[in-house]
Amino acid sequence: MTIRLACVDIGSTWTKAALVELPGGRLLDTRQAPTTPDDVVAGVLAATAGWDAEVRACSSAGGGLRLAVVGYEELISAEAGHRAALSAGARVVHVAAGRLDGGALAALADASPDVVLLVGGTDGGDATVLRHNAAALAGVAAPAPVVLAGNAAVRDEVAAVLTAAGAPVTAVGNVLPDIGLLAPEPARAAIREVFLTHVIGGDRLSADARLRRWVRAVTPDAVLDGVAALAALRVDAECPGVLVLDVGGATTDVHCVPAVDAEQAGLQRAAVGVPARRRTVEGDLGVHSSAGALRTAARAEGLADPGEEPLALGEAAAVVALRRHLRAEAGYGPGGASARGVGLVVLSGGVFRHAAPNDVAAVVDRVAADRGGAGGVLGRADVVVDTRYVLAAAGLLAGDEPAAAAGLLGALLPG
Known part of the structure; x- marks a missing residue:
């Protein structure tokens, strides 16, 4: 039995759609329509008109997810948080390291992040900076949602400080549980959920409830999943x-x-x-x-x-x-x-x-x-052009429909 799925990328300028036949991943049609910034759902409906297919989408409309990283020191905690953020498809608009003071808080506010990734210290290590920065963030009016991924020894204490101040907080495993061990996946998953809840689920892009059902990821995250699937198809290549x-x-x-x-x-x-x-x-x-x-x-x-x-x-x-x-x-x-x-x-x-x-x-x-x-x-290297824009669609399919993702990506394999 074959079914049809509309894979849609809601970009800042254009909304691109690919009609894909499952399970094989045959590309049936592609379209695009101008993104409608006042309500992005209108652009999705224009790009998929007449397809009679379920919509699965990713989005970078409005610049995607704006994320700030607050860490313990630049080279270790802040950089680990920065990489976790990038792996989640977020656009890192600010990185702060060390104790937040008035100037640092002003710079953070100027960056207008959608979410703050708060990291710092290895598990069981020094927690003074993490405690200080949580208290500083708690004192900010209308704080952005926080993903807490620092020293596990004080996780509950720090989360309680933020929650008491009214900041939505998601506490996950440390991005740097030990020196030499980077563990970005829990933070990545939490950032993704914050994006879906606070950006897609809010009214910044649309008040239409369908958008929350459609969007599965930030566009750069979907594309990176597509790139990983493409690399997996090339495991026998010389490079x-x-x-x-x-x-x-x-x-x-x-x-x-x-x-x-x-x-x-x-x-x-x-x-x-x-x-x-x-x-x-x-x-x-x-x-x-x-x-x-x-x-x-x-x-x-x-x-x-x-x-x-x-x-x-x-x-x-x-x-x-x-x-x-x-x-x-x-x-x-x-x-x-x-x-x-x-x-x-x-x-x-x-x-x-x-x-x-x-x-x-x-x-x-x-x-x-x-x-x-x-x-x-x-x-x-060999150089090809994604003429039918299948990378984002393949990334949207890679988790649940890997065979369909592979079918779409075959067109990008040289020869």
Whole structure:
């Protein structure tokens, strides 16, 4: 028996939909409609009109989930929390380390987070900073929801302080239970639930109850699940790692699932550990609402001004985002783990999907020649374009319908 499922990505600019036949994952149709910011449900209905299919969705409308991380010290607790946040598909808008004072609380408020990830200390270790920061957050008027993922020895005490102040708090296992042991999954799951409850379940995007039923994840999280599923299909490839450059209207996201061998080089941040799936989200690199900031970022990197042409903007966003990603990856070992462990690069986003193949090939050649770092990846990997935007849909299917996800992703396998 076959059924049809509408997999929908509600973006900041466009709402993209893929009609998928289960269980095999045959792609029946794709559509897009402008995202309707006053009520995103209207855009979903426009993109799926006439399909007569259940909707399963992810969303980055309104910039996705804005998350702030408050930790014990920059290199250990705060960075561990930062990575847990990225693995949850959140956009990290602020990181604070150490004791929160008046200035730090003001900076946190200015970042306008949807949720605060509060971490600090290994289990049974020093809890003074975690206690102080919980009390400081408790004194803030209308505090954002808090995911507490710090020292388990004081978890109940700290949660009680926040709850008494009226802050919605979810207490989970420590993201750093011991030095050298990173455990982001409990925090990741909690962040996801906070997103669904407070952002999707609230009225910021829509008051329509259907949105809460439809949305399963933040879009970057769904795409990263799709990237992991694609990498799993390439386990027998000479270099199975996958990197995706997803250029959107508001952000450019870099998703990476590198080959296992790439994890073995000497780690410079061994105390935090290396996540198997990695992402950087660049909130100032978009070809529509962030175009002005993108031009500024391109100039700062020594690139020519991309002007107004969409593909030129997409090229600039890809180069700058990949350079930044590789600089972040350099902390995992000499040269950066992604550069060594990637055999397939996928270009995603409307600027690439709608461009002529020869024009995209020219972009790839120019990026491959980039001496600022990006060429080190594109110059040695196969490069394909997600022309039908299946990565987000595959990510939405990967958990419950892995065969369908694999069926969708087959189109991205070279040859």
